[in-house]
Amino acid sequence: MSDRLASVDDSAVEETKVLDNSSTLSGAVRFTDDEPTVSWEAQGAQAPASTSVQEHLEQAQETTEDLQQVRTANAILKDLSFPLQTASVDAQRAQQRKTVAQLDDYVLPKLASVDSPLTVVVGGSTGAGKSTLVNTLIGKPVTRSGAIRPTTRQPVLLHRPEDLASYAPERILPHLVRVHAENGKLPGADPHTGVDQLIMMPEEAIPSGIALIDAPDIDSISEENRRLAKQLLSAADLWLFVTTANRYADAVPWELLNEAANRDITVAVVLNRVPEGSEDEIEEDLRRMLEEAGIQAAFLLTVSEQERDEQGLISSAAVLPLIYWLRELGADSAQRSAIAKKTLEGALRSIAAQTNTLYEGQQAQYATADHLKNAVYSAYDEAFHTIHASTQDGALLRGEVLSRWQDFVGTGEFFRSLESGIGRLRDRVASILKGQPSQAVPVEEALEVGLHAVILEEAAKAAEVSQRRWLDEPAGRALLNGEDLGRIHEGFSADVADSIRAWQQDIMDLIQREGADKRQKARFMSLGVNATAVVLMVAVFSMTGGLTGIEVGIAGGSGIVGQRLLEAIFGEDAVRRMAHEARENLDTRISELLAEHQLRFIELVDSVGLGPEPELVHSAAQNFEVVSQSMSKGA
Numbered sequence: 001m002s003d004r005l006a007s008v009d010d011s012a013v014e015e016t017k018v019l020d021n022s023s024t025l026s027g028a029v030r031f032t033d034d035e036p037t038v039s040w041e042a043q044g045a046q047a048p049a050s051t052s053v054q055e056h057l058e059q060a061q062e063t064t065e066d067l068q069q070v071r072t073a074n075a076i077l078k079d080l081s082f083p084l085q086t087a088s089v090d091a092q093r094a095q096q097r098k099t100v101a102q103l104d105d106y107v108l109p110k111l112a113s114v115d116s117p118l119t120v121v122v123g124g125s126t127g128a129g130k131s132t133l134v135n136t137l138i139g140k141p142v143t144r145s146g147a148i149r150p151t152t153r154q155p156v157l158l159h160r161p162e163d164l165a166s167y168a169p170e171r172i173l174p175h176l177v178r179v180h181a182e183n184g185k186l187p188g189a190d191p192h193t194g195v196d197q198l199i200m201m202p203e204e205a206i207p208s209g210i211a212l213i214d215a216p217d218i219d220s221i222s223e224e225n226r227r228l229a230k231q232l233l234s235a236a237d238l239w240l241f242v243t244t245a246n247r248y249a250d251a252v253p254w255e256l257l258n259e260a261a262n263r264d265i266t267v268a269v270v271l272n273r274v275p276e277g278s279e280d281e282i283e284e285d286l287r288r289m290l291e292e293a294g295i296q297a298a299f300l301l302t303v304s305e306q307e308r309d310e311q312g313l314i315s316s317a318a319v320l321p322l323i324y325w326l327r328e329l330g331a332d333s334a335q336r337s338a339i340a341k342k343t344l345e346g347a348l349r350s351i352a353a354q355t356n357t358l359y360e361g362q363q364a365q366y367a368t369a370d371h372l373k374n375a376v377y378s379a380y381d382e383a384f385h386t387i388h389a390s391t392q393d394g395a396l397l398r399g400e401v402l403s404r405w406q407d408f409v410g411t412g413e414f415f416r417s418l419e420s421g422i423g424r425l426r427d428r429v430a431s432i433l434k435g436q437p438s439q440a441v442p443v444e445e446a447l448e449v450g451l452h453a454v455i456l457e458e459a460a461k462a463a464e465v466s467q468r469r470w471l472d473e474p475a476g477r478a479l480l481n482g483e484d485l486g487r488i489h490e491g492f493s494a495d496v497a498d499s500i501r502a503w504q505q506d507i508m509d510l511i512q513r514e515g516a517d518k519r520q521k522a523r524f525m526s527l528g529v530n531a532t533a534v535v536l537m538v539a540v541f542s543m544t545g546g547l548t549g550i551e552v553g554i555a556g557g558s559g560i561v562g563q564r565l566l567e568a569i570f571g572e573d574a575v576r577r578m579a580h581e582a583r584e585n586l587d588t589r590i591s592e593l594l595a596e597h598q599l600r601f602i603e604l605v606d607s608v609g610l611g612p613e614p615e616l617v618h619s620a621a622q623n624f625e626v627v628s629q630s631m632s633k634g635a
Contacts (some may be wrong), residue, residue, distance in 0.1 A: 006311075027117055047478035066627045067111050070348070073620035074103045076612050082361060083608035084368045084475040091398070098234075099354045101175070106235040107347050107360055108339060109172040111627075116166045116212045118158065118336045122234035123229055125253055126217040126244040129272045129314075134214045136157070136313045137323060138205045143186070143214040154197050155177070156186065159211040161202040167211065173198060173235055187441075207330030212240075219252040230256070237297035237340050238266045238298070244273040245282050247307075249289065252552075261295045264346025266339045268299035270322065275305055282570055299325050341631050348628035355621035362614040368475050369605050375469040375476075377603040380594045386592055390454050391541050447537055448500050449506065455496050455590060459597045462487050466601050479604045494595055499589045506585050507533045514570060535565050539575070540582045 038199055077100050082092045110116070122130050131143040134156075142157045155176075159167055169178060176198040179187055186199060198213075206212065215232040216225035233239055239260055243253060248271060260267050269290070274282055283302045303318045329335060467486030472474025511532050568576040 001011050001456050003011045021509050025345075039550065040058060052287050060112065063111070063114070067108070069113060069145065069627050070108060071621040073623040074108065075584065076616050076620040077103070077358065079117070079611045080284070080285055080358060080367055081361060081609065081611055083610065084365050084372075085248075086361070086368050086475060088361060088364070092358060095354055095361075096358055099229060099351055099358065100349065102234045102347065104175070105173045105231060107344065107351065110344055112167070113171070114337055114340050114344070115333065116171070117209050118162050118237045118339060119172070119211050119235065120238045120239045120240050120326070121213045121215050122242060123215040123233050123236075123256075124242035125244070126245045127251055128217075128244050128247060130217075130242045132308065132312060132314060133242055133270060133319065134212060134401070135311070135374070136316070137212070139313070139316075141311055141313075142201060142366060144202065147495045154186075155216060155228065155498055156181075156199045156201055156214045158201050158206050158212060158214070160204070163211060164200065164202065167200065170465050173232075194482050196224075196231075209330035209333065209336055210326055216319065216500055218256055219250070220548045233260075236265065237336075237343050238268065240268045240270065242270045244254035245271065245275060245278065246273070248282070248286050254289075254293070257295060258289075258293055261293055262346075263343070263350045263512055266298050266342045267295055268325070269297045269301070270324075271300070272309075273305045276288045301591060334523055345355050345628050345631035348624050348631060352621050352624035352628060355617065355624055359614055359617040359621055362611065363421045365610050366614055368473075369610055372470060372473065372476055372479070372605050375473075376466040376598050379462040379465040379469070380459075380598045382465075384587075384591055384594055386458050387454055388587060391451065391586065439626055446610040447534070447541070448497070448504070448610060450499055452493075456488060456493060459492065459496075459594060463487060463595065466598070470601070485604075489597070489600060492593075495596065496593055499593055503582075503586055504533060504537070505587050507536055507582050510578055510581060512537065514574055532566075532569065536582060538579060539566055540586065542580050 077096060080096045082089050082096065086092075115214060122134055122281070124130050135141050138158065154188075157167060165171070167173075169176070174530065176196050178198050179197050183197055186201070206234075213232055213236070216222070216229045218226060218229045218233070220226050220229065233256060241253070241257065247253070248419050257267065269286070271286055279302050279635065292628075297563060299322070303314070303324050306314055306318065308314055329339075452499070464486040467480065469478055566578070592622040
């Protein structure tokens with residue numbers, strides 16, 4: 001009874017009911033225990049039309065272009081990682097893995113060689129008799145079957161010896177380690193390898209152009225088996241679904257059957273272990289369910305309940321129509337190509353839809369990243385505006401600064417000098433000071449301390465607000481991962497001090513540039529560059545705020561004093577220009593300090609690597625759609 005697929009007697013089948021859906025031979029057959037006879041007739045089988053050399057070249061060119069488009073799109077999908085914890089991220093990550101695996105396992109290899117052997121994956125529920133069916137087709141035990149579940153721990157690929165190269169890892173299912181059977185014997189199962197394996201078994205009984213994969217149970221108690229079964233089914237050109245009278249309505253198989261329908265994968269069905277006398281009733285119900293699901297089975301075979309022989313095989317008569325169908329399919333290259341292209345087109349269409357979902361997920365990733373960054377930007381922008389306001393409204397000119405300033409200027413004498421006229425003031429710049437120019441140093445230090453404290457305080461508030469906002473978001477919490485960024489980081493205080501001193505040096509440089517006139521230079525030199533710089537700083541912190549009335553009194557007239565003194569040296573227009581430049585310089589330095597401080601948050605977002613821009617993912621989906629349409633036209 002060996003080599004049944006290769007040497008079936010054409011007079012072996014008694015009863016055949018033909019159901020032509022698109023396949024060369026389609027049938028729903030029930031057998032009795034009587035010696036069967038067969039009368040098969042190929043329906044619609046035609047020899048492929050002759051094709052010119054030019055047509056071959058055009059087809060090859062189209063295939064190359066399609067393959068390149070899919071490879072480009074696949075590379076984009078492989079770069080997706082969905083690192084941020086969005087609402088649907090787990091589903092997106094699973095979808096990305098599934099889509100890339102299907103492209104690697106099936107679409108790309110098949111697209112590169114549509115005329116390679118047709119991969120028929122035998123799959124179904126636990127205890128459906130898949131391995132028994134495969135063994136019976138071959139006529140000898142070639143895969144493991146038994147009562148202990150899960151039975152099929154290692155999928156077996158049965159192929160003709162000359163087709164071995166077609167199933168090399170670089171051609172299909174690249175992530176499965178190949179284990180080669182020796183002398184037709186399966187290697188010992190090792191469930192602890194931790195590596196997905198595919199047992200390669202050459203078998204002369206397999207028809208030319210066909211290969212069979214005996215897959216693990218789709219509802220196995222082993223999660224790894226279930227995952228592997230789905231992976232193999234995604235790599236099938238044709239799915240030979242095996243079920244039983246007791247299990248054909250189970251939910252899990254129908255989930256995969258519905259997925260197969262959505263992908264337009266060709267499905268053949270074996271309804272196994274049907275009680276004697278219930279064949280018509282159960283078969284009719286199964287047909288109804290298939291029709292309602294939109295599935296047109298290319299082949300349907302009903303097998304009655306029967307005992308197995310000493311080799312664990314069922315009656316040879318039970319599988320003869322399936323043997324014929326596979327033989328005819330293997331012999332018809334046009335039909336094989338049509339099935340492969342139909343499955344490819346459906347797979348690409350399905351992948352295009354999946355990629356559009358991934359595109360939405362990638363949009364969510366970029367939107368989430370922007371949201372987290374904007375939460376930080378807004379907190380630090382608020383800090384900047386607060387610091388900016390405090391350096392304009394006289395707030396820095398109170399307390400210690402005001403005291404030191406009054407010691408330096410001698411406010412009462414200066415105001416009396418203002419009454420004598422600005423012209424006389426220009427000639428008395430040095431004499432109006434109560435103390436010496438060296439007394440400007442305490443004012444400068446007090447200003448530095450005050451500005452330093454304001455910047456540190458507002459930066460700390462911004463960091464605290466940013467962290468609180470992130471902790472309110474799943475993505476932000478995941479990025480922080482327990483790290484405390486809501487505080488001043490080490491070294492920032494020194495950076496602020498350095499920046500303030502650099503700003504003070506810029507002001508001195510500005511005074512020297514502006515006082516190039518000999519008369520002006522003589523005036524500010526008589527006061528001293530440092531003292532003049534302090535006066536300008538005081539003016540910057542007050543005059544642009546428009547101090548009037550009570551604020552002048554509160555600040556001890558600091559803004560008016562500084563402004564008038566500078567105007568006495570440089571003139572009104574020059575003072576306005578100098579104050580504006582000094583103010584912009586200070587704002588720039590404060591902005592740079594805050595940008596550096598907020599960088600800890602921003603770098604956390606940038607460090608995860610969001611992957612390709614969403615529009616690139618959208619273009620990948622369009623590539624899949626274009627190639628799918630191309631396959632549909634060429635089918």
